[in-house]
Amino acid sequence: MPMPSPSGTQSRLPSTSWTLLTVAAGEYGEDSLAARQEFLSRYLRPVDAYIRGILRRRGADDSQADHLSIAFFEEKIFDPTLLRAADPARGRFRDLLKQALRFYVSTSLRKIDPIADGTRPDESVWDKIPDPVEPIEDVVGREFDSAWVRALLARTLDRVAETCARKQQQVHYDLFIARYLSGSEKPPSWNDLARRYEVTGESPGKAARELAETAKRHFRETIWELLIDELGSEVLAAQELEALKAFV
Amino acid sequence: MKRSDTSHLIDKCSPEEMRALLELASRPAHQPLGLLEPVDDLVELARRLTVLLREVGASGADLLAEVANPKTAVDRLVKLKSLAKSHLARAERADEDWPVRFLYHAAIAAAVAHHGQSISTIPLRSRQELYHALAARLRDHPLAEVFRKAVAGSSPREQNQDG
Numbered sequence: 001m002p003m004p005s006p007s008g009t010q011s012r013l014p015s016t017s018w019t020l021l022t023v024a025a026g027e028y029g030e031d032s033l034a035a036r037q038e039f040l041s042r043y044l045r046p047v048d049a050y051i052r053g054i055l056r057r058r059g060a061d062d063s064q065a066d067h068l069s070i071a072f073f074e075e076k077i078f079d080p081t082l083l084r085a086a087d088p089a090r091g092r093f094r095d096l097l098k099q100a101l102r103f104y105v106s107t108s109l110r111k112i113d114p115i116a117d118g119t120r121p122d123e124s125v126w127d128k129i130p131d132p133v134e135p136i137e138d139v140v141g142r143e144f145d146s147a148w149v150r151a152l153l154a155r156t157l158d159r160v161a162e163t164c165a166r167k168q169q170q171v172h173y174d175l176f177i178a179r180y181l182s183g184s185e186k187p188p189s190w191n192d193l194a195r196r197y198e199v200t201g202e203s204p205g206k207a208a209r210e211l212a213e214t215a216k217r218h219f220r221e222t223i224w225e226l227l228i229d230e231l232g233s234e235v236l237a238a239q240e241l242e243a244l245k246a247f248v
Numbered sequence: 249m250k251r252s253d254t255s256h257l258i259d260k261c262s263p264e265e266m267r268a269l270l271e272l273a274s275r276p277a278h279q280p281l282g283l284l285e286p287v288d289d290l291v292e293l294a295r296r297l298t299v300l301l302r303e304v305g306a307s308g309a310d311l312l313a314e315v316a317n318p319k320t321a322v323d324r325l326v327k328l329k330s331l332a333k334s335h336l337a338r339a340e341r342a343d344e345d346w347p348v349r350f351l352y353h354a355a356i357a358a359a360v361a362h363h364g365q366s367i368s369t370i371p372l373r374s375r376q377e378l379y380h381a382l383a384a385r386l387r388d389h390p391l392a393e394v395f396r397k398a399v400a401g402s403s404p405r406e407q408n409q410d411g
Contacts, residue, residue: 146263149266149270150258150259150261150266153258153261153266153269153270154254154255154257154258157254157257157258158254161254177257180265180268180269180272181257181261181265181269182265183260183261183262183265185264213337213338216272217337219269219272219273220272220273220337221369223273224273224370225369225370228370228371228374232373232374233374233375233376233377234370234374234375234377234378235377235378237374241270241273241274244270245267245270245271248263248266248267248270
């Protein structure tokens with residue numbers, strides 16, 4: 001399925017994680033570069049959070065995290081010979097990625113000779129995923145999950161910001177952000193927001209709320225489009241949304 | 249707003265705020281959950297539709313019959329879909345919205361089934377599972393055929409892309 005670009009046009013990029021990954025690991029070219037960029041925008045944040053979490057807990061310098069994150073993608077994820085071992089039927093992409101990452105970071109940090117460890121240099125991280133997939137409930141895993149949600153929300157807000165800019169709805173977006181991401185326990189009242197953003201009329205508070213409602217609708221639609229893109233079905237997207245709530 | 253600004257916003261976002269944002273996403277017009285069970289009783293569905301869309305002044309049964317009618321024009325189906333969508337955007341109670349959500353899906357399915365046109369930005373294939381289940385649940389009702397044909401519809405032309 002084509003993926004909508006920020007401008008609202010349709011790009012040729014595939015959408016689900018597996019199809020995107022197949023293109024990313026494909027022959028070097030415009031498509032693979034674009035797919036890699038999209039793939040990184042989806043997953044770099046949780047991968048980076050996961051690696052930093054492990055490094056911190058081991059008392060290691062977490063400045064290595066940047067290097068390890070990129071190396072993980074370049075060496076293990078975007079390598080077409082290793083991708084063959086990846087089997088979409090084995091479970092949710094997020095869980096498989098997390099487990100592949102655990103294995104990669106673990107072997108990298110132990111500095112074990114890959115051959116001595118029984119792992120051939122050309123062996124896929126996907127091979128190391130236990131079958132059936134075992135749940136991971138450690139603290140670092142939860143950091144990964146939380147970063148996963150943040151990455152999704154960041155991508156959603158990026159697109160909402162672009163949509164609002166395109167439709168000349170900047171104040172709609174600003175009101176939405178000010179209300180829902182105020183950083184305080186008690187969000188500002190609509191009347192306060194109306195004053196701050198100079199919304200006037202008979203009932204400024206109500207008008208401010210209605211303007212924010214438009215951005216809220218963009219937010220809802222965008223996050224669903226992203227989830228459906230990612231998972232390929234509305235039912236799976238609904239299940240994913242419920243699962244994500246448990247991560248925060 | 250630049251991408252880095254958005255990332256910064258999300259980085260400092262509290263768990264409560266993240267949860268609130270995810271909750272906002274829980275009631276889209278096209279949310280499929282909670283739709284299957286109630287359609288067993290289409291009389292009740294139509295009655296509740298009449299109440300929920302009272303500002304339109306039409307009976308729910310008439311609206312559903314209109315959607316099921318192959319002669320209903322695409323423009324009219326787009327209007328019905330938009331009507332349902334705007335109601336859902338304003339609705340406060342997700343668990344009481346299912347008749348309107350059903351109308352929303354039925355209008356989209358009818359456009360594909362009767363005119364071979366997609367009137368939604370959400371690709372039909374992502375809804376095949378839901379529409380297949382609805383067709384099975386509705387059995388002999390004319391709307392069952394609408395959902396069946398929509399699932400079987402191939403390569404509908406993109407028409408309106410407003411959600």
